[in-house]
Amino acid sequence: MSSKMEIYNTFGLHATADRYLVINDESQLRQFLSSGQLSQPYLILGGGSNMVFTRHFSGTIIHLENKGIRLLAPKSSAEDCLVEAAAGEVWDDFVHHCIGHGWHGTENLVAIPGTVGAAPVQNLGAYGVEAKDIIHSVRAFEIATGRERIFTNDECQFAYRDSIFKGVLKNQYIIWSVVFRLQREFHPDIQYKALSEALHSAGIESPTPQQLADTITQVRWGKLPRPEEMGSAGSFFKNPVVPAEQYHKLKETYPDIVAYPVSEGYKLAAGWLIEHAGWKGRSLGRCGVYEKQALVLVNRGGCTGQEVLALAEAVTEAVRSQFSVTLQKEAIII
Ligand SMILES: Cc1cc2nc3c(=O)[nH]c(=O)nc-3n(C[C@H](O)[C@H](O)[C@H](O)COP(=O)(O)OP(=O)(O)OC[C@H]3O[C@@H](n4cnc5c(N)ncnc54)[C@H](O)[C@@H]3O)c2cc1C
Structure with a gap:
């Protein structure tokens, strides 16, 4: 202390x-x-x-900094297993531990920075898989009372990059460990376009868990800055969801706009919006928009938090005035 x-x-x-x-x-x-x-x-x-x-x-x-990963043997079966990991475990170490033990489901989330305890907070996600797909329950302590509570998957209220821990219970619970339901048999999820293309070009039709993790790691670091080389918080903005009507109007003006249908309308690729608002690769002060992926703001050297906010505001305003879409921050501002 x-x-x-x-x-x-x-x-x-x-x-x-x-x-x-x-x-x-x-x-x-x-x-x-x-x-x-x-x-x-x-x-x-x-x-x-x-x-x-x-x-x-x-x-x-x-x-x-609590550590430990253990199989909850009595609660596991021939098909799936429950694995409890301490909040202080490094997320990527946990993924590799699971691959090494033949527990499947975490592979697509390989190489994401951070800890196990934070995974439920923003419903960590990548390459077509989200933490909510594999979390069984979350063990946490209420800060105000010290009381222990187990949150079931439903009680976590997971949504896109969101959960109850970012919402009504923000900063009220310390997540101490997370229990994951993982599969004994490997059924790779390779639907995600960039991933299936990378596997295809490597000549891999049905990857082993390690091949899948290696391919994802390679694709990931091809378009995101490694924290040890360039500072960032990963995707700085969320991909905004707009009503179908608004999307169709945008599509008339911008036929190549990138979007995916979701239940509430369309999810727009924030990186595309930022790039087409002219900000990809540009900087304001010592903070920049990453040249390989416009969703990421980067530290160009000695950048301050205020400079990050100023750039975020300039980018948000440019996107708003060109597309009438408001970007929301994914990163947490302290
Ligand atoms: C290069 C890069 C790539 C990234 N790629 C992705 C990606 O593909 N997908 C993705 O979803 N995210 C991605 N991220 C964002 C980040 O890795 C995740 O959000 C990760 O889960 C954050 O973990 P952390 O331990 O660093 O959390 P922190 O940043 O330390 O904290 C995040 C939030 O969780 C809370 N929190 C942390 N630990 C606990 C706990 N034990 N109990 C209660 N609350 C807690 C904090 O208070 C805070 O609100 C990326 C980041 C970087 C830098």
Whole structure:
């Protein structure tokens, strides 16, 4: 625990907090929660890969480093198995652990930065799979009372890059572990276009779990900046959903607009909108729109949180004035 220390985030922003608390075992967590030492405000920090720090945080940062992955044998069957992973596990280590043990379902989510504990928060997703597809339940502690609660998959209220932990229960629960329902048999999900194309061009028709993970890793780092090379929070904006009528109007003016039908209308590719509003590859101050994927804002070196916000605002305004579509941020602004 120390005060005014720099805190970790993949955007590489200089960030400080009054107090930084590392918790790595359950009795320590229970003790802190019951001692009332966690005065407001507080913030739970995983790998800091979905956050943008724009100011000094006047409160306590709680960082979980609990570890452990175990098969819940009695609750598993010949077809599927329940696997519990501690919140402090690095997400990608968990994926590789599952592949190594023949537990399937996490492969498409390989190489996403961050921790297991954050996966339910924004319903982590990539290449046609979302955390909600494999999460069985979430074990968490209420910060105000210290009470333990198990959230079923339904109770997590998962939606696109969203859950109850980002909504009405935001910052109220510390997720301590997550139980996943994984398959014993491997049924690869290779519907996603960029993925099926990459497998096809590698001459792989039915990939092994490792081949699938390797191919996804390769595709992913072909279009996203590796955090160790260039700071970012991954996709900075969500893909906006518009009513069908609005989409058809846009399609008349922009016949090559990229969109996918969803139950509420059409989900537009925010990267396409940003690129066609003229922002791909451009910078404002030391923050830029990534040249290979316009959905990602990047740190061009020494960038501040305020510069990220200024660029985000300029991009949002350009998209709004050209397409009458309002972009929402996926990254969490602190
Ligand atoms: C290069 C790059 C690529 C990315 N690609 C993807 C992608 O393909 N798909 C995708 O969905 N995301 C992607 N992301 C975003 C990010 O990796 C995910 O959102 C990830 O789940 C965040 O994990 P974290 O541990 O870093 O969470 P943090 O950024 O530390 O926190 C995110 C949120 O979760 C909360 N939180 C974290 N841990 C806990 C806990 N134990 N209990 C309660 N609340 C908690 C925090 O308070 C915060 O609100 C990418 C990011 C980067 C930098």
